[in-house]
Amino acid sequence: MxxxxxxxxxxxxxxxxxxxxxxxxxxxxxxxxxxxxxxxxxxxxxxxxxxxxxxxxxxxxxxxxxxxxxxxxxxxxxxxxxxxxxxxxxxxxxxxxxxxxSGMPLDVRLEADHRARLDTAIRSGRGGLMLVSHHGNLEICSAMSETRDDFHVTQLMHTRNAEKFNTLLDRSTQRRGPEIVEVSEITPATAMRLAERINAGGFVVIAADREPLADTGRTRDIDFLGEPAPFPEGPFWLAALLRCPIYTLGCVREGGHHRVTFEAFDDTSTLRRRDREHWRETAMQRYAAWLTEQCRHYPLQWFNFFPFWHTDDR
Amino acid sequence: MTTELERELKQLIIDTLELEDVTPEDIDPDEPLFVEGLGLDSIDALELGLALQKTYGIQLQADSDDTRRHFANLRTLATLVEERRVK
Structure with a gap:
């Protein structure tokens, strides 16, 4: 060692x-x-x-x-x-x-009400931001976008991981995944690109349970499983700035199949500037509560194998 | 000398960022917009970027140095809009 x-x-x-x-x-x-x-x-x-x-x-x-x-x-x-x-x-x-x-057949299941919500969201043409986490397999959800022509997914991924995955996928598989936007920090250019996707009715997927990669990235301490832990503010700033419907997207493995959940989280279309700070704070708490529920039901599927809380030795 | 576009951009900045105490005259076209000068931060930059996109259809390269250059002050911003506006 x-x-x-x-x-x-x-x-x-x-x-x-x-x-x-x-x-x-x-x-x-x-x-x-x-x-x-x-x-x-x-x-x-x-x-x-x-x-x-x-x-x-x-x-x-x-x-x-x-x-x-x-x-x-x-x-x-x-x-x-x-x-x-x-x-x-x-x-x-x-x-x-x-x-x-790599396009292998997968058994992906959506319960009727989740499917209906997803259909409505896609058909509305308004697009949106999907908050995800490192709980379960969010890539399965992105792969779903290949199954229907009107479901366009753009996934934000940290550059370091994205490079690795692209290398892996290019060589070992014939197909490419969803559109990946590689970021190490969120710049005006990134925000504009995402706004464009959403305006075109697409969906932007972003995980909100990892500390930002850049040292300058802002975090806020949110109570999670009984103790404060730093959550990234970036996804919630984006959610407020992009002025669009916000959803949560989950995907867990249940035996041999994958169960996808899709729920409305909020809508920032009419959020006023002066209310943003407050919105962000409560949204982050609600996100942590959502993540807690995911973890409570499927505790072994939260994949964060690094010190997450402040009190953890790093 | 302030051009029409610069005047327009000053108003866009004030409206987008709800700078209530700032008048267009307060914005020096050569003064840095971010951190110094107006004291805007990175979130404001994101918002300003989105407003430019909405109003003028501007596209930016993902390169953050490129963005920093364009967002340096009002004059560089005006040049960016002049060069790349599609509406």
Missing amino acids: SATDEAPRHWARIQESGSVAGMRIMVWIRRRLGPLPFRFMLVWVILYYYLRRPLARRASQRYLRRIWPLHAGHPPRGLKRLVLRHFWAFGQSLMDKVAAW
């Missing part, structure tokens, strides 16, 4: 640490040899990461200690096994992600 493994690092430097080469091998196994050999290999990959990533392991433990009483009504029992299951869920999600973007 190298000393750097223990050094404080930003999530972008520790997350998605699977090497591109390794992922390509896994994709090849999945596509050529089928799901069973693939699962067999994945067990070893996950075990390897479990043993080699003490920082991620500790982050997982801390999170599970916080969420488990909400989920099960009692503190976690057999924490080590739970952490391992948490890692397993993450490994599975990475592979689902690749499968989704």
Whole structure:
């Protein structure tokens, strides 16, 4: 174990640490040899990461200690096994992600009322901003956009991860995913590009549960699972500035299929400038409450394997 | 010398950012718009960008140095609009 493994690092430097080469091998196994050999290999990959990533392991433990009483009504029992299951869920999600973007058939289900809401949102032609999180598989949702011609999705992604994914996808799959806008910070140019997409009836997807990559990025402490944690302000500034319908989009793995949830969150079309500050604050709290609910129902599918709360040693 | 477009842009900045205590005369075309000068911040820059897009159909390159250059002061902003306006 190298000393750097223990050094404080930003999530972008520790997350998605699977090497591109390794992922390509896994994709090849999945596509050529089928799901069973693939699962067999994945067990070893996950075990390897479990043993080699003490920082991620500790982050997982801390999170599970916080969420488990909400989920099960009692503190976690057999924490080590739970952490391992948490890692397993993450490994599975990475592979689902690749499968989704390489156009493999996926069993995606939307309950009737969620489907109706999505249909209405698409048909309104007003587009919107979809707040997502690192809970579940948001790439599955983006892959859905390929299934209908009138559903255009633009996904904001941190440059560091986007580059890696693009490399992976270009080489191992024939198809490209949804439109990816790579950002390390949100500039006027980015905002204008997104406004254009929304004006054309498209949907912009942005995760709001990660600290911004740039040191200048603003965060605000929001109570999350019993203690303040820094949430990025950027997505909520964008939501206020873009003046459009805001939704939350979730996607969890339930056994062999993926369950997508789509709900209205707010509408900033008529939000006045002087009310923005207040709106942003309450919106961030409501987002954290939404995320809490997601985690409460599916605790093992929140994939943040890095110190999230202020009190966590970094 | 202040051009018609510069006057228009001054009003756009005041209206967009609801700068109630600022009159068009207060904005020096050569003074920095952001941080110094008017003291606008990065969120204001986002908003101003969106207003320029809406009013003039301006497009910007994603490069943030490029944006910084165009948003330096009122005169550079006017040049940007002159060069790239589509409406």
